[in-house]
Amino acid sequence: MGLAVVVAWFAAQAPLGEAPARADELSGTLKKIRETGSIALGFRDSSIPFSYLDNNQKPIGYALDICYAVVDAVKKELKLDKLAVELVPVSSSTRIPLLANGTIDLECGSTTNNPERQRQVAFGHTHFLTATRFISKKTNRLDTIEDLRGKPVVATSGTSNIKQLIETNAARHLGINVIHAKDHAEAFLMVENDRAVAFVMDDILLAAFAVGSKNPDAYVISSDSFSKPEPCGIMLRRDDPAFKKVVDEATSALYRSPEGPKLYDKWFMQKIPPRGLDLNVPMGAELKHEFANPSDSSDPDAYKVM
Secondary structure, eight states: OOHHHHHHHHHHHSOOOOOOSSGGGOOHHHHHHHHHTEEEEEEOSEETTTEEEOTTSOEEOHHHHHHHHHHHHHHHHTTOSOOEEEEEEOOTTTHHHHHHTTSOSEEESOOBOOHHHHTTEEEOSOOEEEOEEEEEEGGGOOOSGGGGTTSEEEEETTSHHHHHHHHHHHHHTOOOEEEEESSHHHHHHHHHTTSOSEEEEEHHHHHHHHHTSSOGGGEEEOSSOSSSOEEEOOEEESSOHHHHHHHHHHHHHHHHSTHHHHHHHHHHTSOBTTTTBOOOOOOOHHHHHHHHSOOOOOOGGGGOOO
């Protein structure tokens, strides 16, 4: 059963609600989409496997597949025969401004949901849980945050990870030389080229960079972490309850259906394009519980399985 079929079936069982009869009764993002006949999805170019470019420079990934399920639900909600999808590249620094100014309607990436961001944007239901760790070369023998004392360490500008690195550096008086990279690919390259001893980022993204590197066995991800496992979700504009309702009901239907675990398996447990990388990251008990009980909570403790 395909992804679009599953979303359509669940929508029929639990309708999103009758669309307003007139376009002028709509508001927010749904009104914008109805008027333009288009929905804009923000994508990342190197957030494997969430959102990245294949060999043909086409955006693909786990988060994009989730966003396409939302697109199908929006199309049904607005009773549109067709709905154009515009794909817009975003970075860690531009994703929130481009969402706020209306350039994109959904950000389909690996963005962590935290209280600070919830003051600026809204999130759909959590689709992944990740902790902030660092990757380094095994020859450097680095595993704990204390091991980074006085060394050059890179993180991507505009991320919660670089904020955690800066705050930890100050609180522990570590004297780390914090390097700001423009994107994840540049940050990992700095470790490859020994311009930095470590790259601080979501552990799943670090795993993807290691597997996809020229010498995967040369790298190790720290056991020590800068954070508890944090939720990741699709970003949308704040204060838009009608659109959020569509997003939440579409993702809830997907995660609770058999297609939800299959989608996870496709991107985290099987070989993925373009180079046949196999991340081999099984779904943990916390995420299984989240899929069965969808939530948009920004509190890491909300995802503990008792």
